[in-house]
Amino acid sequence: MKVGIIxxxxxxxxxxxxxxxxxxHTPIVIRSSSKLDSLDALILPGVGDFSFASKxxxxxxxxxxxxxxxxxxxxxxxxxxxxxxxxxxxTENGFNSGLGLLRGVTKHLSTLPGLQxxxxxxxxxxxxxxRTRSDSIGDLPDKAMLYFAHSYYMEDVPxxxxxxxxxxxxxxxxxxxxxQSIVGLQFHPEKSGELGLSLLxxxxxxx
Amino acid sequence: xxxxxxxRLDIKGINVIKGIQMDGLRVLGNPNDFAKKYFEAGADxxxxxxxxxxxxxxxxxxxxxxxxxxSTFLPLTVTGGIRNLEDARLTMxxxxxxxxxxTGAINNPKIIHEVARVFGNQAAVISIEAxxxxxxxxxxxxxxxxxxxxxxxxxxxxxxxxxxxxxxxxTSVDKDGTLKGPDLDLINxxxxxxxxxxxxxxxxxxxxxxxxxxxxxxxxxxxxxxxHKELFTIKEAKVxxxxxxxxxxxxxK
Numbered sequence: 001m002k003v004g005i006i007x008x009x010x011x012x013x014x015x016x017x018x019x020x021x022x023x024x025h026t027p028i029v030i031r032s033s034s035k036l037d038s039l040d041a042l043i044l045p046g047v048g049d050f051s052f053a054s055k056x057x058x059x060x061x062x063x064x065x066x067x068x069x070x071x072x073x074x075x076x077x078x079x080x081x082x083x084x085x086x087x088x089x090x091t092e093n094g095f096n097s098g099l100g101l102l103r104g105v106t107k108h109l110s111t112l113p114g115l116q117x118x119x120x121x122x123x124x125x126x127x128x129x130x131r132t133r134s135d136s137i138g139d140l141p142d143k144a145m146l147y148f149a150h151s152y153y154m155e156d157v158p159x160x161x162x163x164x165x166x167x168x169x170x171x172x173x174x175x176x177x178x179x180q181s182i183v184g185l186q187f188h189p190e191k192s193g194e195l196g197l198s199l200l201x202x203x204x205x206x207x
Numbered sequence: 208x209x210x211x212x213x214x215r216l217d218i219k220g221i222n223v224i225k226g227i228q229m230d231g232l233r234v235l236g237n238p239n240d241f242a243k244k245y246f247e248a249g250a251d252x253x254x255x256x257x258x259x260x261x262x263x264x265x266x267x268x269x270x271x272x273x274x275x276x277x278s279t280f281l282p283l284t285v286t287g288g289i290r291n292l293e294d295a296r297l298t299m300x301x302x303x304x305x306x307x308x309x310t311g312a313i314n315n316p317k318i319i320h321e322v323a324r325v326f327g328n329q330a331a332v333i334s335i336e337a338x339x340x341x342x343x344x345x346x347x348x349x350x351x352x353x354x355x356x357x358x359x360x361x362x363x364x365x366x367x368x369x370x371x372x373x374x375x376x377x378t379s380v381d382k383d384g385t386l387k388g389p390d391l392d393l394i395n396x397x398x399x400x401x402x403x404x405x406x407x408x409x410x411x412x413x414x415x416x417x418x419x420x421x422x423x424x425x426x427x428x429x430x431x432x433x434x435h436k437e438l439f440t441i442k443e444a445k446v447x448x449x450x451x452x453x454x455x456x457x458x459x460k
Contacts, residue, residue, distance in 0.1 A: 014302040018277045047304060049327050081327065093324070122329040122373045124404045125426060126209045126251055126456040145209065145456045147251075147282055149304065149329040151373075191282045191304060193246070193459055 003204060004030045004039040006082075008048075008056035012190075016045040016079070019190035023201040032062040036069045041204050045190075046081030050092035050106065050152070053081060063099040070101065076182045077203055078102070080150060083177065083184030092152050102177050102184050104157035112153065112171055119169045122151045129175060129187065132162045137178070137202045140164070146187040146196060148175075153186060181206075209454045211251035211427035212417070212441050214434050215378075215408060216241055217258050218287075221267055224258065225432045227384040229336070229352035232258070235435050239274050245434070246279045248441045249459040253279065254376070254406075254429060256307070256334075257287025258351040265294075269301040276302025286334045286376070287351070290314070292321045299326060307334035307376060310349035312367065313356045319370040328373035335360060335377045337393055345393055352380040360393070364400045374404040376429070382410025384432055389416055394423045417444040421453050 003025045007013050013029060020027040020043070028039065036042065046053075057063070066086075070076045078086040087098045090106035098106070109121050126145040148166070157174045164176025164185070175186035183203050189196035216223050216238055223241050226232040235241075242253050253275070257268045265288050272285055285298050286307025295306045295318075306326075311318050312333055322331040336352045337345040337360045345360040364375060377397050379390035387410050394407045407420055408429025417439075420428045433439060448455045 012299060012302070012304055014273065014300065015276050015280075015283075015304065018302070019280060022278070022280070047299070047326055047330055049324055052325055118402070120208075120402055120404050120426070122327075122404065124329055124374060125211050141458075143458060145458075149282070149327075149373075151328060188282075188304075191280060193280055195459075197280055 001025045001040040001204065002038060003027050004034070004036060004042045006030055006032055006042070006044050008032060008053050011045045012047045013045060015190045016043055019197060019200055023197055023204070025204060032057050036065060039074070041075040041077070042066065042069060044078040044082030044085055046079045046083065046085070048081050050081060050084055050090040051094055051096050053085060054096045054098065057085065057099060063101065066099060067101055070181045073181050075204055075206060076101070078184040079190070080186060080188060083186060084152060084154060086182060086184055087154055090152060101182055102179055103161060104154040104177065106152050107155050109151055109153055109168060112168055112173055114171045115169060117169055122149060123168055124149045127166050129164050129166045132165045135163055135178060137183070137199070137206045140199070141195070144195060146189065146192040148187045150186060154184070208426060209456050210421050210425070210448055211406065212444055212455070213252045213254050213406060213427050213429050214241070214245040214250050215254045215256065215429040215431035217256045217431065218268060218271065219259050221271065223435065225384050225435065229258070229380055229383055238271055241435065242275045242279045245441065246281055249445065249456070250281060250441055251456055252282040252284065252427065254284045254307070255286065256351070257285070260288030260351070269297060272298070272301045272303055284332055284376070286332070291318060292325065295322045295326065299330065305330050305332045305374070307332045309334040309336060313347065313349050313358060316366070316370055319367055319372050323371035323373065328371050331372050332374045332376050333367040333372045335363065335375065336380050337377060338380045339390065339393065343392070343396070348380055352383070361396055361400045364397055368401050368403055372403060374406065375401055376406045378429065379409035385410050386412035386432060388412065389420050391419060391423060394420060394425060398424050412438055414439050414444045414447045418447055418451055421448050421451070
């Protein structure tokens with residue numbers, strides 16, 4: 001399967017390429033302005049700052065193009081910042097709009113409703129992730145741990161789109177989203193060992 | 208929070224090396240072989256330290272990281288020789304998930320903000336090499352523990368937090384490579400001085416040393432020589448951490 005991986009100048013492209021190759025796909029690094037026609041799936045990787053990364057998408061009518069791609073039933077996966085970019089907006093370094101392809105807004109973790117104690121941010125390391133609804137790509141083993149490195153999270157995701165949840169100081173929040181063929185993950189499957197790779201495989205072959 | 212066990216690979220040229228107190232370097236083997244082995248053994252992250260960090264050696268290091276990233280699907284932190292944003296960009300583009308800044312940040316603290324602004328603050332790790340100068344103070348060293356910077360470690364920790372660092376990585380130069388146990392005073396003091404995620408190491412020889420560091424409240428524990436010499440396994444350390452009431456990632460398959 002040809003998997004397009006969007007390079008927006010500040011990301012861990014190589015790790016995503018390596019993971020996609022390892023699970024048997026053919027990754028192709030593209031820019032947001034590239035044509036998507038020949039691709040079977042699309043990944044927006046993510047290590048970076050929202051306000052910086054969103055500039056790459058601001059003038060390339062990327063939103064319509066990716067939306068059209070997804071409407072053909074092809075998988076679009078956003079990882080970490082990539083998921084947040086697919087959302088409506090973010091407050092990281094000022095207010096910036098996202099691509100608006102997933103419902104939900106990105107906010108700083110310190111504003112997570114219900115958070116009692118001051119927790120260390122960035123939230124960095126391995127955390128338990130559980131499935132919040134039944135889904136063909138959603139099965140994870142008990143006490144599945146995946147790798148996170150983030151200071152922002154997505155809020156106001158419609159319950160029907162929530163796929164995975166995790167906890168920050170005992171407060172649950174959404175870390176996985178699926179709206180038809182568009183999927184977002186707050187954690188890094190490409191950095192989460194064998195478990196992450198098998199999840200990535202299921203997501204890319206889900207449509 | 209799950210305590211991370213982080214194998215530390217000191218790199219010189221194309222080899223994993225280890226010195227005592229960062230001096231008298233011995234060659235231990237191929238970095239990619241070590242990384243693969245630790246990936247299979249349940250490491251939570253791998254930390255590379257380019258101990259020479261010469262201009263000449265940088266291409267070797269980045270080539271090496273690219274190779275490791277093909278088969279080791281864990282977070283990789285790369286420290287050494289990152290002096291400006293372009294160095295950070297090249298390191299990230301070679302497969303690093305986080306860049307460790309030591310000499311580069313001490314000479315030019317603005318780099319911390321610059322890296323955080325582009326890659327997010329979770330990617331900007333401040334690496335501190337500390338030597339004890341009195342019963343309760345430590346000095347930050349640069350150039351892999353060779354050069355004194357004149358900066359007080361605890362002051363520096365507070366400063367980098369305000370500059371946008373996302374994590375602190377602290378190594379006791381006095382203990383590094385000695386297998387004589389960690390400098391717990393140092394780790395405790397740094398833990399109290401910062402609310403950032405903290406990883407710490409230097410001097411660990413057995414699982415009880417690992418547990419003693421876990422008890423300070425760190426987020427991650429760096430282990431070098433003891434793992435390379437197979438004095439204990441990552442699994443053994445994690446089982447003890449778990450049995451002692453701390454959380455870690457035990458089931459990694």
